[in-house]
Each structure stands twice: as structure tokens, then as C-alpha cells.
Amino acid sequence: MNKQKYNGLDDLLTRNKQAGDFFESLPSYVQDMIRQRKENITSVDVLNRYAENLVQGDK
Numbered sequence: 001m002n003k004q005k006y007n008g009l010d011d012l013l014t015r016n017k018q019a020g021d022f023f024e025s026l027p028s029y030v031q032d033m034i035r036q037r038k039e040n041i042t043s044v045d046v047l048n049r050y051a052e053n054l055v056q057g058d059k
Contacts, residue, residue: 009038012047019044022051030054 006012013020023031034041034050041047 004044005042007042009035009041009047012041012044016044019047023047026051027055 004016006015009023013023023034026034030051033054034047037050041050
């Protein structure tokens with residue numbers, strides 16, 4: 001588990017290449033929904049949970 005804290009989504013994506021690659025691999029609608037809450041995305045774990053919850057909602 002990655003415990004590094006970031007100052008929102010933009011900071012995370014700028015400073016963490018793996019997180020950026022993961023984010024770019026998500027469907028555009030998931031990216032858009034995550035961007036709406038970008039200030040809450042303060043870690044890789046939070047990003048992963050948000051994405052997982054959004055994608056699971058589609059199943």
C-alpha cells in the first residue's frame with residue numbers, strides 16, 4: 001500500500017507516473033467522475049478505490 005500523500009489529483013498525476021498511467025487507462029467517463037472530486041484524491045490508494053467503485057457500479 002502506498003502511503004504517500006498528495007495535494008489532490010493533479011499533484012498525484014504529476015508526481016507519480018504509475019498513477020498517471022493507471023488514470024489514463026480508465027474509461028473517459030470514469031476519469032471525468034474522478035476529476036469532479038479531484039481535491040479528495042490524496043493518495044494512490046484513494047485513486048484506486050474511487051476507480052474500482054465507479055467501474056463496479058457498471059457491472
